[in-house]
Amino acid sequence: GRWFRAISVAVVQGMLAGIGLVLIAGQLYALADAKAPGSGLANIGSLPGLVADTVRSASALSAFAVGAGTIAVLVLWPRWQRAAQILPAPLAAVALATTAVWALSLPVAKIKVSGLLDAIQPPGLADLGKLTEVGVIGTVLAFTLIASAESLFSAAAVDRLHDGPRTDYDKELMAQGAGNAVCGVLGALPMTAVIVRSAANVQAGAKTKASRVLHGVWLLVFAAAFPAALGVVPVAALAGILVHSGWKLIPRRELVPLWREHRGEAVVLSVTAIAIVVVGMFEGVLIGLLMAVAKTAWETSHVHLEIHTPDDEAEPVLVRAVGNATFLRLPKILDQLDALPTGRDVELDLTGLRHLDHA
Template structure:
């Protein structure tokens, strides 16, 4: 019973989003609905994350729009076939975890860039205006679209489309904030679409409405002889690789985040990636949009009390039954209202709090994030992501090759202070050894490690040997290991608390189709056991295990 109720709630959320994303990509709403059906009935059955709901996602709108513009709808099936095949191969060979090995700065930059393009492109559709082509042009022409909608010379369709779009967003905000607790199980998206569609129908607004074919399955494009030719086109293969990468990263990050919301079965990432691949392979055969695991539908599924994968499968069944027997209801929905859903989704993807969160780990993370966003908006998605990856690699190399040393000596106390900043690795051993050799052996040397990002066994061994040498010369070595552990522990705690708080707020509000998700870097960073002992004033040769 729990799964049945949850499946119906998820169906109510998924239906308008499937149509809105399809329209945003420039294809029939029926294409998006078919993808949602496959996401529920196929991936829901095969996937490794039982409570994750799959379907067309806002995160793929930008790249799919470019693909359809470049290749045309006739090559969509071949591209999705390539993407699905790559995902299946990745899952079967146990490569799922590698898709998650991407820095949060790139993931969040990718989502923010997609959000900006989605916001700009759908804003024009929301006010019954035409898209201006590129992302930059869409952004720059937003003021003109607003003027066109509110000026005295505006046509009736512009005014009323803008009214319906703005009303949709306001209803979503109002329902999310003020709806009675017992009614919050009803999705805000559904409430907004229902109210706005009723207003448009009662007052006969002359705006664009959802256009569905008499037979929804007439939109399917099965493979033919040309498909084999398309599959040998290197541009088709490259586009398939792009779709596979973005869809896989979004799916697996969503699955990781979803595991934090329930105590049930944990995600089998390789099985989930394989299931997504099978689903997208089927989508490719039918010539419809690709899918990913999506956060809001999955979060609603958990919040509505789902316990098994049956809720996921049944939501696909509900979609199939609805479009088979009640398709005329969908024709009452204004396109501007669906566009408003994606405008709101795009805004939520551009989460400025992410910048503050990333800044806790240095300016370099913010630079990677900003570069990714700017290039996605100004050039294209692939260029932005590749630039982010390149900067991340440069940062990694710099981090593990930079070691700054500052030495000061106090003649009155015969103490030398050595401050280390950066990463003390075997790559920097010659530099560190040269510095230590220049320090007097008969002094009391205090080595400060609190500014280190990392220290390996080779450098620890070097310091231990130095301690023995200094004792023989009448000197001593003082290292407060607890400062190193405290720094790593505080960094990890700060990030975890901020990340969990941000994630809970995002999933509870259910205000975006694809929420900004950040893998917890604490699983990759160094730390040490809690050590609250007083600072040692004598030589220490004990090495604390740095985890």
């Protein structure tokens, strides 16, 4: 797991930006009680249609008003410091939105929570027998690799969002493996860490690892014991919270200074974000990492030829190479060597090179 520490900051910021964009694009549909088309790119492309449908529907406008009001409370509530110390902004926003929907009898969709115990379906003996099949084993390994990578990518991103203790990646992997073993026994879907809830945890002021445990505990308590309480919460209110969280994930203030000072890093950030929107988080981060590696290889392969041409044609031309000579700079080196005077000996000094590959 410790290898995931070697992730470019630009890739991490690009991952946050990409996830933020995907989150906003997807939750804008829930903000109007509409169904999102699916992928991030499709969600963004269908936004004009969403606007047109929302304007023509009274119920969609009501849901949008609830979501917009939720976002407004999230933005304004922290400015009321005394109240913010007692009640967190997200909780206040959901409570006010729920109260408004109930008081005004607004026709908006609400959360549907089914019985938790009914969802527990342990695998039977026939299912366990399939674990010997090559296809099933391959699927298990694929899920393990992708889920582990996404969790550790998220952990690396969260570490950039706070100043507290850093993530122990090996423990994170072992904990996820133990949790997924329990999920398999209960017949549940595999679990993985996600940046959205983790970022929301940081933004809420979490200080210790107990916060993420309590996050799961409260979800379990409410889903198991108080499903009816969750059933009165409007979907648009939760969508508003997620839109606000997605907006805060985008590094807006850092992008302009980064472009001015380190354009290569800004390009890596942008490519990572766009790739996540187009193809997904896992593939997008891999593309960003490849871009970061390529950029680093290009920047560290600088080589300079110091050429001294004596007036006496009987003496050789002195060429001293300084830097890192790699195949990436081979065209430049050959152009400079081809430009040397013809018919004269050349003395090549390679003592100034820090690296020389076989190119």
